[in-house]
Amino acid sequence: MTDLQTTDEFIAQASQMLGQRGFTTDTDTMQPWLTDWRGRYSGSALALASPANTDQVSDLVKLCAKHNIAIVPQGGNSGMSGGATPDMTGTSIILSLRRMNAIRQFDADTRSITCDAGVILQHLHEAAEAERLRFPLTLGGKGSATIGGLISTNAGGTQVLRHGTMRAQVMGLEAVLPDGQIFNSLTPLKKDNRGFDLKQLLIGSEGTLGIVTGATLRLLPEIAGRCVLWAGLDSLIDARKLLLACEKMVGERLEGFEVMPAHSLAAVLDHLPAARSPLQSAHNWNALIELVGTEDTIASLPDLAENFLSIALEKGIISDATIAANEAQAEQFWLLRDSISPAERAIGPAMQHDISVPVERMAEFVTETVPEVESRFPGTTAIAFGHLGDGNVHYHVLAPAGAIRGMWEENEGKEISSFVHDLVTQWGGSISAEHGIGQMKVMELGRLGDPASLSILRSVKEALDPQGLFNPGKLVPGTA
Template sequence: MLATRETMSTTDEFLSAASSLLGDRGFTTDAELIEPWLTDWRGRFTGHALGMASPASTQEVADLVKLCAAHGVPIVPQGGNSGMSGGATPDDTGKAIVLSLRRMDKVRSFDVVARQITCDAGLILQTLHDTVEAERLRFPLTLGGKGSATIGGLISTNAGGTQVLRHGSMRAQVLGIEAVMADGTVFDSLRPLKKDNRGFDLKQLLIGSEGTLGIVTAATLRLLPALADRAVLWAGLGDIRDARKLLLHAERVAGDALEGFEVMPRHSLEAVLAHSANARAPLQDHHEWNALIELTADASGADALPALAQSLLESAFEEGLVADATIARNEAQAEEFWMLRDEIAPAERAIGPAMQHDISVPVPDMAEFVADAVPKVEKAFPGTTAVAFGHLGDGNVHFHVLAPEGAVPGKWELGEGKAISAFVHDEVTAWNGSISAEHGIGQLKRDELARLGDPAQLGIMRQVKRALDPAGLLNPGKLVPLETGTEPL
């Protein structure tokens, strides 16, 4: 009983100190207020938390981290809670606090001439887009969850999106980072330098680390001139390999104007059409595969863009690369085309349970991988439907396996679903690919990373984690695979 009383006393002391530090608005133990943030976006993981902290400044984050370190309280950083791998969800012990960055949502500085912006980690992606567009600039990364995803979350997972083909992932957009380390030290590398040879580029270590090495509190981001015009094309194809040929053709014809190249099978398109009352098929006939292509231009190339788009389609028809195709007549129709792509995930959720895999293989191999893996999965697991959609141009597709009719949600994922994921990940590994392309590892794929990852790489990751977070308090149990017989890192 004595140990229990001591533990309770220590916990009470921590809660009292955290409340005093952050105030009523900044720290709560109210179960009703915390509950919405304890389950991940997909509904796969639900945990418990000692409390939820919502600091309003980097200094408050630093002071809170020092307090947690003194009391041995784990910290689970959280942005918009829109992640796909359970990386921002606490475990079920109830010993950790959730640290929400959502109150830290300010723009700190905005240099229009230099095309750079420095903002808090809690700034919503859509808000960033709106802010820079008002100055005729743009941030070249977008995704379906832009209304909830935060800058800190995007950095922590090295998010991708639909513009990686031309502009790269989140890593390519980050010029500087501010982060609070495990001991409460503030790492300030916000000032962007084109050349800096003072040793390790530590900000790159934090990008994609999922809050396990430090808590990102701010970032300096690169911006681009606003688009003057875009052309959005939809093409119907007979085979995923035809999509690969069309991609190569588009790269030759359009060059740097090619900003996006997404593919989706007939099943995904039909699911969206059935799910959304406002969705309309771009083409009269349905095709086994569809390609969504976006060409863009700034002011210097806007006048030539319509002719370029027309030339791309005409030459694609001449070479027999497409069965049918169309160009969006106006911006409204362009948005309708993109809505068909963005609504695939919610449309699938309405169908029933599924195992979602965010995978990549070398870009030249993706079409062949999909053509090979889809029938293999469906044969190995009768009654399932395998679909692949997404960013063909950067070698990343979302490979989803839908459950057989009558599968019980929750039970199916833990049974056959796990075997399916292991099967898919084995196939990806055999093709020299990655089991995580843009959604992170989190807790969803941590054990699979341990099973399939390179031992040398895993060993280095563990060493880095121990060096920067020796007590293992930053987002424990996420990303970094465990060693046999050890506690979560």
């Protein structure tokens, strides 16, 4: 049987299996899902499959294995590393989990929720809030990011400082393996010593080992209220001092601590005409701090925030500060932070690096390496913003004026990224803190990764996916 006959047979069987709503080869229907949201990666696909449940995913995977058809899993298509975009061969299918968007079970007593992989993060927040609970992970793309995608990339966000990454939120997991078997570990157990923790192996594997179809997630009691603070600082070193002082003074009431340089704030204010700077004067650095309170502690939160800022001012750690007067203003503060990436994208081309170094060295790393990058690549502007308390910042290098989008990234941009990743590695850090490896950084991981770690990655991939059909060319260096 020829390859064409095999492909035609696969399409016919998959169409019959999933129906008109669940399977299409229509180019126009597939087009929006063939390019990542940044516009950096585009591909082609044989078909777009949209199963309605886990059993259909399993049946489809078995059919793909039979016909040797590669699968690119996709959630909200809001990833940052091209991990959900097919290659240009047109021989793989996109497997979209967006139809699988049901809340399967909600247990307020155990503070857990079991849901399909296609549930959108914002909808999960709303479901939890309706029961006076909350899911302790959020990010700027919450309106499109899906639970399966967040698990597959072990997403971070702005609450990692207190609550950890997505890995810490997953109590149970359901996934379809490359041979079509359904791995069901949705029931949460506090103690389970039956060998490897397989759900943790699948979390962060970017669809290369299994397709996440469902999850049981932990919830927390809703907060009674919050205080959102904005402070202006002279340096990132001062921001680090402010973080340490905040952790010491407010303890577990510290929910988030984000930093952004003057350049990023100015870019956002230009991008959002209705936005206003929280402070009257500009500062080299800005810190966005969120404190939260329970029913027992909320009454004391405003005084605690005022005292903290007063002490920071007296010690010269900050130059100015303000506290959001109400919830609407608090949301406006966070909008400034969440709008940095689209604001900078509007400026022009940039190389974005999602990196981490040891927490205690991050301020020093940024302070020393920004001028080093700008000197090595004249005309560029290097900026860092994000989760200082996690040792994770988004380290962007903006192109010189007049650079042509697409062309610049493929030429000087790649050289810049290699240089930044070399610096990160020299400082004992990671070239991927929370966005995943995808196709963007797979070659860099192969170049800079620890040989023993890379050997284990490849061995696990080959053991679970011997045909190499699950998200080929992503995450694992040296695999097709």
